[in-house]
Amino acid sequence: MTEPLDTSALQERFDGLIAADERIEPRDWMPEAYRKTLVRQIAQHAHSEIIGMQPEGNWITRAPSLRRKAILLAKVQDEAGHGLYLYAAAETLGVDRADLLDALHNGRQKYSSIFNYPTLTWADIGAVGWLVDGAAIINQIPLQRCSYGPYARAMVRICKEESFHQRQGFELLNDLAHGTPEQHAMAQDALDRWWWPSLMMFGPPDAESSHSAQSMAWRIKRHSNDELRQRFVDISVPQAEALGLTIPDPDLRWNEERGHYDFGVIDWTEFQEILAGNGPCNRQRVAARVQAHEDGEWVRQAALAYAAKHSDSERDVAA
Amino acid sequence: MSSGLPLWEVFIRGRRGLSHQHVGSVHASDAEMALRNARDLYTRRGEGVSIWVVPAASVSASSPDEKEPFFDPAADKVYRHPTFYRVPEGVKNL
Numbered sequence: 001m002t003e004p005l006d007t008s009a010l011q012e013r014f015d016g017l018i019a020a021d022e023r024i025e026p027r028d029w030m031p032e033a034y035r036k037t038l039v040r041q042i043a044q045h046a047h048s049e050i051i052g053m054q055p056e057g058n059w060i061t062r063a064p065s066l067r068r069k070a071i072l073l074a075k076v077q078d079e080a081g082h083g084l085y086l087y088a089a090a091e092t093l094g095v096d097r098a099d100l101l102d103a104l105h106n107g108r109q110k111y112s113s114i115f116n117y118p119t120l121t122w123a124d125i126g127a128v129g130w131l132v133d134g135a136a137i138i139n140q141i142p143l144q145r146c147s148y149g150p151y152a153r154a155m156v157r158i159c160k161e162e163s164f165h166q167r168q169g170f171e172l173l174n175d176l177a178h179g180t181p182e183q184h185a186m187a188q189d190a191l192d193r194w195w196w197p198s199l200m201m202f203g204p205p206d207a208e209s210s211h212s213a214q215s216m217a218w219r220i221k222r223h224s225n226d227e228l229r230q231r232f233v234d235i236s237v238p239q240a241e242a243l244g245l246t247i248p249d250p251d252l253r254w255n256e257e258r259g260h261y262d263f264g265v266i267d268w269t270e271f272q273e274i275l276a277g278n279g280p281c282n283r284q285r286v287a288a289r290v291q292a293h294e295d296g297e298w299v300r301q302a303a304l305a306y307a308a309k310h311s312d313s314e315r316d317v318a319a
Numbered sequence: 320m321s322s323g324l325p326l327w328e329v330f331i332r333g334r335r336g337l338s339h340q341h342v343g344s345v346h347a348s349d350a351e352m353a354l355r356n357a358r359d360l361y362t363r364r365g366e367g368v369s370i371w372v373v374p375a376a377s378v379s380a381s382s383p384d385e386k387e388p389f390f391d392p393a394a395d396k397v398y399r400h401p402t403f404y405r406v407p408e409g410v411k412n413l
Contacts (some may be wrong), residue, residue, distance in 0.1 A: 084360050154343070161364075304348045
């Protein structure tokens with residue numbers, strides 16, 4: 001056996017890997033703050049995926065056709081899968097999924113505030129796919145090159161699957177927007193309610209974002225919140241035009257000089273209120289998650305008991 | 320390990336002709352459940368033709384933070400590569 005390196009040499013090696021744009025892998029030495037930041041971010045990301053199943057699952061039984069129902073089922077199943085990829089990535093950092101779920105259930109860890117809004121109409125399912133998944137894609141594409149290998153690899157899988165999510169939402173909304181006047185109005189109403197919360201998904205403005213600078217230095221993050229938000233607006237405006245819907249922002253206009261769309265001021269007090277737990281569905285979302293977890297407890301116990309009973313044959317690991 | 324289900328590492332053969340590759344992990348009470356969970360999680364779009372699951376606790380791994388790199392013995396043996404050798408001008412198929 002050889003002696004472990006001292007901390008400064010380990011730090012130097014870590015900094016060198018980051019500088020060379022190499023990936024950090026699970027058993028590498030890493031600064032404790034880097035590990036903590038990743039656990040917090042990956043767990044929050046995982047929690048968002050599984051809480052995000054609720055607003056859409058809400059419409060599975062009432063989907064207007066078998067085609068739409070099959071699509072929505074597959075999409076919600078994907079969200080569960082995304083959550084699991086991410087929990088698996090978090091566990092490579094030495095945490096346990098059960099502890100992360102506890103932290104979600106007792107409010108110590110958060111999930112994306114967007115999922116605290118209700119899905120009031122069928123058009124909301126379209127708006128969620130088009131805007132919420134659209135914003136998620138823009139956030140997630142650069143994460144495929146995140147410095148932490150397992151997180152980056154999970155994002156590659158997720159991004160592949162998200163493009164179906166966004167397209168099905170756009171198609172759904174496009175059908176409504178070009179349907180009867182009532183359907184068009186329903187689509188417009190969904191856009192009116194989901195537009196601003198979608199812009200908030202990119203997080204606070206750069207000047208007020210507490211974790212951004214360090215995350216950029218560690219190459220966990222590659223673009224600033226405002227940069228990604230601008231990209232989302234620029235992409236979405238022509239898509240809304242194709243839908244024949246109006247983005248609910250009187251200040252939205254093309255800025256020739258900047259080569260980008262200018263847009264209105266975001267109401268961050270609403271964002272802060274939801275973060276503080278006072279959004280329309282915060283309590284309902286966490287309660288439903290806790291309920292599902294508790295309802296599943298007997299299944300997990302039964303599976304463990306079954307495994308223990310049969311472990312005498314070839315396995316001895318299910319302890 | 321907490322009171323939850325044990326962790327299994329998942330390896331998938333993407334298609335015939337390729338070796339199994341590590342794709343991630345699942346929790347399951349036994350191997351059969353781990354295989355089913357791995358199928359549901361990692362092959363929803365036909366990404367695999369064969370799955371291995373291995374109890375995570377059974378994997379032994381080299382440690383990256385030892386002072387003498389574990390892979391050092393390979394670093395000073397350049398003669399293991401064909402580019403090490405001089406070949407006279409004009410000699411072909413070597």
